[in-house]
Amino acid sequence: MNAAIHPDLICVGLNHHHAPVEIRERVAFDRDKHQDASSRLILDDHIHETVIISTCNRVEVYAHGRMDSAPERISDFFHRFHNIPFGSLTQYLYRFTGLDALNQIFRVTSSLDSQIIGEPQIQGQIKNAFLKAQELGTAGPLIHQTFSHALSVAKRVRRETDIGRLATSTAYASIQLGEKVLGSLNGKRALIIGAGDMAHIAGKHLKSKGARLTILNRSLENAQTMAAGLGSKADVLSQLPRYLDEADIIFASSAATHHLITKEMCIRAIRHRRYRPMFLIDISVPRNISPDVHEIDGIYAYDIDDLTQIIKQNQNHRLGEANTAMDIIQEEIETFQKRLRTRQFVPLISELKQESLDIAAMEAERLIQSLGHNLSDADKEKIARTALRIANKVLHRPLIALKK
């Protein structure tokens, strides 16, 4: 009875640790492919339930199925679906089964396996994948139990550790610092200078905090592409002075080789803003924002070195927090097993109970018949009740033991 319960859970996938971005791009299940892939996977007789998770850092298939054959079939599926020569993904794909798969989904959802440990988006991405699977009808009881538990574990990790509050990425550190100055970023106007990767990540983070974005870039086309993805405005870089007064946040990450924002520009802007504070981040090298801007009252300007300082300070603390989180996950795996075991015994328990009560009722009936008609109705009832009571008492201890 105390033997560990292993859920028939399988995870096959790849992530940023081993697979380069070119590979991750090729096997990603974007919105169009997602539904097709799920419905094709579930057609396989060896796979009973499935969820597909596809983010920029990982592509994973979780499934409930036959433990001996399903992992192989899923990894074949990766090749077949994406038209990739068989075997060429083998070195990148990992497979987890049973408790290891459970551990994997708990760690992923709690953001312990993220590129930026503790980043908050993954939780939402997992939730969406799970909802999608429910919508498509590919999620059954095991997936349901696993994913709802994983989401609650992630919440617990976030609640009981500092992991979510710490920033390791520059974009995230900027936001963290910005919130120290401006408070909530919701509704604040943010100006993003440049349309490269870092600008994009910062834009996403700012957007998720509710900031209203404007993207300025030398090439309007690139700015517009990025703005379309983020649902924001775009303009050419030469229009910068027009936007300066309105900007609560400026994030500069462009290839310009001179100061795009000077002290004089900022003095004018802060006066026009009636001294509402401005928060400036410059991660470009060479810098786009003149460093002496930081001297102006009401303006807080930081560069990449300042952010690195925050990131370094956070990292040590974060490692400790990750360990605490791992302890939580271990604990939750045990809880999960316990629940799974209870669920497993539910049919057995009710069967046992029903059968014993039936026997008791039957025997009572026989006794009443053999004693003939001398019995009063009250006596008959007493006999029937006693029989049931004996059955219940005998059952009591085994049932308690089973439920444990």
Added chain:
Amino acid sequence: MLLLAVHLTFAIIGDALITLLGVTSLLYLYEDRKLRRKNFSKSLFKLPSLEALDALSLKILVLAIMSTTIGMLTGMKLAWDFWGAKWYLDPRQILSWITWAIFGSIILSRYISGWRGRKAAWITTIGVILTMSGTIGFHVLDYSKHQTLSDKPQHSQGKPE
């Protein structure tokens, strides 16, 4: 003495709020200094944001001045009743007017010219220190007509104006 009760209540609430204002202003200055010097220690990330502290200070300031105004108006009436023609010659009272004027002008300039941030926090702190040292100082030095309201005999401790 309903008037006296009102006077005391609002004067005490006003003083309490001004003390609180001192705390929020000092916190603001501390955090601002850390952000200026790029000293990103743990304590920085535990404090509320600058913007939140600034907004909170303004709220407390408005409440404090409302409370103090009621305290002062009732005080003037009481002074007139107690001390007659020379009602305005109490040092404690004069200090109240000065601090009231300081805080009033801080509020005005915040609303009119959008004045805020570090300078506002400094001036507020100075105002708070002045008020507190006045309140405490006059009690310790006994240099106030307010002694007439205490349980001490009227003439043994009260200094001549």
